[in-house]
Amino acid sequence: MTAHDPSLARPNAPTTTYRYDEYDATFVRERVAEFREQVRRRLEGALTEDEFRPFRLMNGLYLQLHAYMLRVAIPYGTLTARQMRRLADIADKYDRGYGHFTTRQNLQYNWPKLVDTPDILESLAEVEMHAIQTSGNCIRNVTADHFSGVAPDEIEDPRATAEFLRQWSSAHPEFSFLPRKFKIAVTGAEHDRAAIMVHDVGLRIVKNDAGEIGYQVVVGGGLGRTPFVGKIIRDYVSRADLLAYLEAIMRVYNRFGRRDNKYKARIKILVHEKGIDEVRAAVEAEFAAMNRSVFSFDPDEFERIAAFFTPPPYESLPAESAKLRTQRVAHPAFGNFVDVNVSPHRVPGYAIVTVSLKPIGGIPGDATSQQMRVLADASERFGFGELRVSHEQNIILPHVKQEDLFDLWKLLDGAHLATANAGLVSDIxxxxxxxxxxxxxxxxxxxxxxxxxxxxxxxxxxxxxxxxxxxxxxxxxxxxxxxxxxxxxxxxxxxxxxxxxxxxxxxxxxxxxxxxxxxxxxxxxxxxxxxxxxxxxxxxxxxxxxxxxxxxxxxxxxxxxxxxxxxxxxxxx
Amino acid sequence: MALISDGRFIEDDWRRLADEEALPKSGKVVVSLARLEHALAHLPEGVSLGVNIPNTTDPTSLTRALSRLELVEIAFPAFADGRGFSLARLIRRAGFTGELRASGRLLADQYAHALGCGFNTIEIPDELAERQGESQWQAARAAHARTYQRGYVAPGSILDARRKAAAQ
Known part of the structure; x- marks a missing residue:
């Protein structure tokens, strides 16, 4: 494995994302072992290709035009520097030295070999990553606002909810053989950066009149060959009822979603054909009939998870950096970068940086292993070792001091990562x-x-x-x-x-x-x-x-x- | 057909009764859903009754029958058709405590899912059983030792384990 330059790394850089406990680690290792066994049984003939297919897909492995493609989950788009380096190492060892960031906060390798994939999954598991349910007719990788935790317009960081749902949806006994794929996105802000209206289920964190946090639930959105904007199925679901309500939606969909035609099998078609009122009535009836006592442990579990998503130790800084003001004027190219790729941060003196993976004439979303390592280093030097992946196929450094922006820009520029086009016409x-x-x-x-x-x-x-x-x-x-x-x-x-x-x-x-x-x-x-x-x-x-x-x-x-x-x-x- | 119970292939002591066949005086018979009402009305003492139902069955239509049934067999027309998992959940929720059987081309890899949703036994074609022997079913079940969900049948729930660890 290629080592990064340790002199660049800030020692003990804290990260503010979920860390696996022994149960999570065991669960992911079990999935790797299970898939290794499935590959072996496929090669031996115990599983036919048709039988192997859904299990291969549920582990992120597609058969593409030229080769297999492995889709790795980046849950709610959050990565640590260590994880980004591991993605780079895998790109070098098992692929052709690059990876492709997708519109659903995943990373795709385009050239892995079938027999190598269990080893790749094991290598991912070592850094608390996986490819579980990045494909197949199951609940997919849950996505969230890429500015989570740092956006000034945020009610609550949606990543705790997304991680809570990642766990609940993993290897679900009842909902792993759905009519079709099922995508959930969560936002906790006033501006939707997670495209929740065009997901099978979109969750918007809201406050009710009593000031309690809950969720507005949108269902039946989606793109594909028949695009629909989702419809509100319930204005407010309390946090304690979230899993129960989602389970009710999933059960109605699993039973009544069409299975006669794969192009009409998404929940958006059920909502379109039956109407939102009929779907709502079925979901509410199921919700009322459920034994909700099994969900009574959830609030404590949610709090346990939410505790991981705490702010990093920010310094007290003036709202605007005088140094930055001077540098912007002195270096026009840097000034343009700040104008276009830097967004306001909720903490004074800090900024959110979008690193464009759309160089002029380049391949949108592709990053070389070398660029991944530069990004990992940059996140440690300038941003508490944390990175985000946006559904716009860019990388975000979510906690950069304004006074560090110039040094960061120079580092990025040296790796062809400073294209100042975030959100512009070439950010395609x-x-x-x-x-x-x-x-x-x-x-x-x-x-x-x-x-x-x-x-x-x-x-x-x-x-x-x-x-x-x-x-x-x-x-x-x-x-x-x-x-x-x-x-x-x-x-x-x-x-x-x-x-x-x-x-x-x-x-x-x-x-x-x-x-x-x-x-x-x-x-x-x-x-x-x-x-x-x-x-x-x-x-x-x-x-x-x-x-x-x-x-x-x-x-x-x-x-x-x-x-x-x-x-x-x-x-x- | 081969029958799997607790990770082993076992003899099936249930007999499937064709719709035109008369009810026997004794024994364990499985009837179709169409035959169910008639069979319940004319059930000789000493006969154990089971029913084979499609995965699209409305579970509320079975509510009254469930207490008199010893076996409910849900058909899986294809292994990727997961409707039977939800139907099993609903039949268990309705209070059924007898044997719940999945019948069709289920794969060993789905064993933990089926058990989790309340099935006891799996009936598969012989051709499939030849390729997927007992050890594969046992290994697949063991691969899902703990689950993230609560309320499903599993050897262990991660939530419960965490709660227990936190209390210590």
């Missing part, structure tokens, strides 16, 4: 597409790269402002194109790649599904069309107006005209 979310994925109908990475290059001028990007472009290489929508302000969907028509463009998607509490702009365009035309849309937006926008606001104000039809005019210019659209 993209699935792996036809270059890797067996489901894909079109390429997505090269399209992302072409758009990124078209807008390579960062000062132009800053003028355009925050604008989310999301690309999927097939209707399964792993690139979340439905909720991109600009969404791009790659399809195959008569043997040719064709890209359908949608506008007006929104993944936050004000969630909306994008509307189709017009007929599909070729891969080569995509950058032109995007550029025309962006230029039209710039011409039409009012002072301070975001793309989605302009689009909502002037209407979709005006944007459609842009594409129509484009067609009249002689382009074959």
């Amino acid at each position: 979310i993209s699935c792996p597409g036809l270059d890797y994925c067996s489901l894909a109908t079109a390429r997505s990475i090269p399209v992302a790269q072409a758009i990124s290059k078209r807008f390579s001028d960062l000062s132009r990007q800053r003028r355009i402002g925050k604008l989310g472009i999301k690309i999927s290489g097939c209707i399964n929508a792993c690139g979340h194109h439905h909720v991109g302000a600009i969404g791009i969907l790659g399809l195959e028509k008569k043997g040719q790649e064709s890209y359908q463009i949608t506008l007006g998607g929104d993944p936050t509490f004000s969630a909306s599904i994008g509307e189709i702009l017009g007929p599909g365009v070729s891969a080569e035309q995509v950058p032109d069309v995007i550029e025309h849309i962006v230029d039209f937006y710039l011409a039409e926008r009012l002072e301070g107006e975001a793309f989605i606001e302009t689009w909502r104000r002037i209407g979709h039809a005006r944007f459609k005209d842009v594409l129509r005019r484009e067609g009249e210019d002689g382009a074959d659209i």
